Amino acid sequence: MGKRITVDPVTRIEGHLKIDVEIENGKVKDAWSSGTMARGIELLLRGKDPRDASYVTSRICGVCYSVHQLCSAYALDDAFGAKVPTGGTLLRNLVMGAEYIYDHMLHFYHLTALDYLDVMAIANYKGDDKELLAVKDKIVGLVKSNDTYPLTPRYKPDEYCVNDPDTVITAVKHYIDALAMQAKARNMGAIFGGRQPHYQSIVVGGLTQYPDINQVLQFKTMLDEQAKFVEEVYIPDVMAFGTGPLFPLAKMGLGGGHYNYLSYGALKTNPPKNDLLFPAGVIIDMDPANLRVKPFEAAKITESVKHAWYKDSKPLHPAKGVTEYDLDKENGYSFVKAPRYEGHSMEVGPLARMLIKKDPALIDLVKKGAKPGAVARHAARAIETKQVIDACYKWIDQLLTEMTKPGFKIHDSENWEIPDAGEGAGFYEPPRGALGHWIEIEDKKIKNYQAVVPSTWNASPRCDKDVRGQYEESLIGAPVPDPDNPINVVRIIRSFDPCLACAIHLIDPQSNEVKKFIVE
């Protein structure tokens, strides 16, 4: 029996997560991932006005709020029979574009970079760059006043931490710069989203912000600034780390997991046409030499609750899930359920999307010997951020053309009133991966609501067949030479960009079937 250690809370993620690992001979032998907070967002929606759903589900997560608002609006569009006009789709897409840019940047610099940097190495910076010296003064000042919170305490830097003063000081400067850049990217989204966090304008049928030309130009100017930062700072930083100091971790395949990947597909590049920026697909047991992508079929999803704090049932399709909570359950250890695709434990998110897209830049990295895992996840994020920016420019051009057309529309006002009854499903690919919302309406009220979110896939506990979730599996074999310093454990977990407030939800017994599958 190895030594069991607990990391609780795992910080610099969204939400409350506990990770238990068993360590034997300096390596992780087994692992358990537990979500430790629940609010019951779907339950509280029952009996409410269906139009409230996109506003309320935004509160599932304060980091990726917009994706829930959108996915919920997709489900409502479906249930109301609303046809979102092209103008509405373009504006929604631009808001989502802004969301991608800030979310990926925030994750790399503010949530994860500290795992790879020995910040205190800054004191040894010998250069004369004025801006870098300002950063040095700041950090040295903190050390001198004996108050280095929140940069310390921390896990001890290990051999994979970068401690070259020039690299570290530049990265920390970028951390500070990126904090302003992510805020500006959010504000960019607020031009059409209304305000951030928790955008206000996305509603069933489209959105409420009628754009004027100045707003579109303002969005474009702000996008220019983001594009410059992403191309000149963010992508070079990720690639320099990934192919440089972190390459040994990439080659080792730290945080690989099951090598099963899933994407629902999202974002029409040229609405109303159906071409998607991120294609849908499934990869099971990936062979890097021969990437086989199968079509995605929504009906193949089941959710198991054997190890989750819900009353037992056999695995069911999420929209049919029988799930009342049971906090005393003996073999339960998480509020997160265990979704499976044809029984397989899947990874969702940027790495899954870029593999399913067979993106040349990512494939190139894999060919160079970087195994899919923690480092490849950071690379995939950077790669797709650029793709989203390019798409935003196209959406802006298309929007400007649309706006000159007579009868330009942003909302389907014909279908704003609540139908007596109906069902709807919405699917989207947020930065963290596959997201689905389901709604059932009866007597003009919400009868049932369900969301299966990206981190439910990634952070799931074991399923009915006791197959580990993707976090758990990706930890197996990770080097932990010092049990008091499990830095590789948090590196792996953070590489997924966990969002636990998302992953946890209390749901109710009866539910509707998924009938349609819409992607926008």
Next chain:
Amino acid sequence: MSPILGDINRRDFIKYTAMTAAALGLSQIDVMNKVSEAMAASSSDKPPVIWLEGQDCAGCTTSFASTLNPPAASIILDTISLRYHETIMAASGHKSEQALHHTVKEGGYVLLVEGSIPLADGRFCMIAGRPFEEIVLECAKNAAAIIAVGACATYGGVPAAGPTGSVGVREVVKNKPIINISTCPVHPDHLVGTIVYYLTTGKVPPLDKEGRPLMYFGESIHDNCRRHAYFEEGKLLQDWNDPEQKNWCLIDKGCKGPVTYADCSVRRWNDGLNFCIDCGAGCRGCAEPIFYAGMSPLYSDPTGKAEELKKEAKIREAKRKELNTGKEVK
């Protein structure tokens, strides 16, 4: 302090004093002196801050982290000593818990709480193996000031409508004053402004009966709304596609401005870029204790207040017309 970042920091704080001066009843120069004193002292002895997250979505954290004036980085690194904040801090697991225990033992910190507290069963929110309620109570004991941040921590917010018995801090910590900064999420100006107020005066700002700083929550959204003239004329937006109606009153789309007290109409959001009413969606009433359940259905009129106000406005409009016609006759 670093020459570049230090200057930005000071300049932005001085800008803040303009906003705080009126509320303090002092001249701006007095406040500037106070802030300068506080800033000078701060380089060696920054006030310790604990930021707890319970049943939250981290939206208030990201709201705070996206404040550009002053930049969040300078607040975190130059102004306060942020001892504990799950979403920001470097440490994890036992290291982060050590930082918390150490700070609680020292005492005299500002305690910020984000997220509600589940009373139905402590196991709905466990951190480091402990129920959130227990953590809040422990941290409250030695706190110099307690600020409930956002709708969930003040009055329960969205989770209060759910099955976990979620409440705000004031339902749990009974023996100390709680400063409630509502809205979902918190407005970064409200939060930073309240912290600056406390750090420069050492006092809790004047509060309304719900514990909200009067300087931010004293006036009605509706009274200060730029669309108010349209409301008076009965020009009420019906179709978001019609450019002519673009700036009309949103009361028929369920705007909760008439029942909500906050300064969003004047301050707006995201450095004045946009906000709930400007974007055509309307106010959802997130500053009020009855939010969310009491404001639902969000896109209609659950309190009946809108109908009442519309009727009164109609009478006023009719009188105005009558007067105008009268003049023409003369």
